[in-house]
Amino acid sequence: MESAYTPDLDYHTALALLEWQVELGADETILETPVNRYEVQPEKPAAVAAVRPGIPPPPVAQPKIDPVQVARQMAAGAGDLVALRGAMAAYEHCELKRGAKSLVFSDGNPAARVMIIGEAPGRDEDREGRPFVGKAGQLLDRMLGAIGMDRRADDPVQAVYISNVLPWRPPQNRDPKPEEIQMLLPFLRRHVELVQPDLVVLMGNISCQAGLGKRGITRLRGQWTEAYGKPAIPMFHPAYLLRSPHAKREAWADLLSLKSRLGG
Template sequence: MLDQADPRTLLALLDWQVELGADEAILDAPVDRYALAEAEERRPAAAPPLARPAAPPPPAAAPEVDAVAAATEAAERADSLEALAAAMAAFPHCELRKGARNFVFADGRPEARVMVVGEAPGREEDLEGRPFVGRAGQMLDRMFGAIGLGRDRPDPGAALYITNVLPWRPPGNRAPDPAEIAMLLPFLTRHVQLAQPDVLVLMGNTPCQALLGRAGILRLRGQWTEALGRPALPMTHPSYLLRTPEAKREAWADLLSLKARLAG
């Protein structure tokens, strides 16, 4: 019997079947190959593979925000200095706020006759949250103290109210760019409207650019002009006086002009 044959005999029989043309194993029941061919012809065509669903369209880009219009709307809604400070602190469209430690709004007495407008917070101001507290701020206090004015004076006639064009420190104390100035100008405008000072002192190029549309502080300083419907005096920034001591004589002349204006 085959199941008792030795492996060499079984292998020889397998080779003999291959030579005869056997190319597949024999099943338990016969297969009608003609019937298989007819069944294949009658089989319905296979459905095409399902198409892969189209990828969803990319989300529409968010509409670009008009930051100046948004600032104008937020500033106009503020009916007090406290409300204005809250609106500025919450304003989301200025990138400077992301790198600043503190929001710097103002210092001094809001009822003061004189409102000083500087550029932007520096390192010390950013740390403390008040404008003009570093070396330049100490110089400013000495300058105005020489004509009897100070941020801590209780009398509005002898007091100062101090703010900046920008409430957040620019990286590396760089100068504000025109887009940043334009974005935050509506807040500064409303700040002046709410504080109602008699006189504005514009310390340096940036407030002159913001409120006068001009720069070149060495040409503008000492020349009375008008900003936001109020008398305005451009002056060199205290930091410039620290770098250029010989310019203090001109700054003293400007301070005397301010004193005379307040007296007259």
């Protein structure tokens, strides 16, 4: 390779060339170590932002909480009905809890052969902390009495056990949202597992949606199916019967089907 050195370069020309290079930004002639321009340089670590006094560091992203998974874990850890009620009371991921007065857990005899699952508490239920205590509850008691059953009975053959899909009253008695049903469903499944009824009654559309994954009570009612691993029959909700007295004929047929299934 031909040397770039020119021995006959005069002083003034060399000085002019040096000044020209300085103007271009050259500030030194050589480095302490040779530089390989073809070598891949390692990436520099990202600079850590300095924390200034009095200024908090940026927030650290928290892992997203799955309310359904939390409910599954809490429900699975409940070994009896008392523990299940305590787990539901400690559950903090349902906004309905914030506006409700009471946790409406259950009523009746947990040793009963029949477990009735309603939809959600209303105003009267929220006030008293028990399911089906308003006008719809009074009608339910009369319906059960017509086939010789009573929520206050000690005999498991005559007794019933009552709960709801949701333990807290939705505002203005609106229908529960799908995400509210999903996050509370693990508690309901565990409820049925602990009670171990022979038969389940799904009262109303919301109860059918939770237990069967579908709605349409006028089409579903009276047809025996399976929910929560138990034989189940959908029925009209008593509140619907108060608004639609003409449907009481079908409700009576469903009650007789329930009595027949119990063997009496």
